[in-house]
Amino acid sequence: MQSLQDIDWNTWQGKDPATLTFIIKDEQILLIRKKRGLGAGKINGPGGRLEPGETMLECAIREVQEELCITPIDPIFCGESLFQFTDGYSIHVHTYMAHDFEGTPAETDEAIPLWFPLDGIPYEEMWADDIVWLPEMLKGSQFKGRYLFDGDRMLDHHLDIF
Ligand SMILES: CNc1ncnc2c1ncn2[C@@H]1O[C@H](COP(=O)(O)OP(=O)(O)OP(=O)(O)O)[C@@H](O)[C@H]1O
Numbered sequence: 067m068q069s070l071q072d073i074d075w076n077t078w079q080g081k082d083p084a085t086l087t088f089i090i091k092d093e094q095i096l097l098i099r100k101k102r103g104l105g106a107g108k109i110n111g112p113g114g115r116l117e118p119g120e121t122m123l124e125c126a127i128r129e130v131q132e133e134l135c136i137t138p139i140d141p142i143f144c145g146e147s148l149f150q151f152t153d154g155y156s157i158h159v160h161t162y163m164a165h166d167f168e169g170t171p172a173e174t175d176e177a178i179p180l181w182f183p184l185d186g187i188p189y190e191e192m193w194a195d196d197i198v199w200l201p202e203m204l205k206g207s208q209f210k211g212r213y214l215f216d217g218d219r220m221l222d223h224h225l226d227i228f
Pocket residue numbers: 084085086102103104105110111112113114115116149157159193194195196215
């Protein structure tokens with residue numbers, strides 16, 4: 067498995083459905099330093115895997131509550147990212163954006179909250195795909211991306227924007 071063409075995307079299904087949620091307020095974006103799980107040590111949006119019986123939107127809200135002790139208000143769906151790893155793992159990430167929240171962001175055992183200016187997003191500390199699609203999301207585009215990873219290394223990618 068070396069490129070996206072080695073994968074049958076018509077039948078592809080991620081092993082784990084998951085969410086990522088970005089809160090954007092006053093020209094700043096709320097990110098986390100992830101303390102454990104997939105991508106530990108990296109900076110990312112808050113998020114995690116879907117639990118049985120919940121909708122994607124419920125998952126997006128719950129993960130922000132669990133990781134940062136705040137509740138995003140009216141998250142809107144922005145796009146999806148399909149990640150295939152060469153070891154066989156795969157994850158289908160549904161991304162949301164919200165412009166407000168209730169509560170005060172706090173560190174938890176899963177994450178440290180970090181605000182960044184929109185023109186100073188620390189892509190070098192994030193997953194390699196983020197710089198592909200996050201700028202499109204911030205411009206207001208919807209997106210669907212496919213990515214092949216070998217561990218941390220992005221081998222191939224393709225992004226459609228709408
Ligand atoms: C490969 N390129 C990637 N680029 C950007 N983001 C990525 C990603 N790969 C995974 N993600 C995100 O990483 C989180 C995993 O979360 P993960 O810790 O595994 O889930 P969850 O919180 O449910 O786990 P536990 O509570 O520890 O069981 C989840 O938000 C998911 O959207």
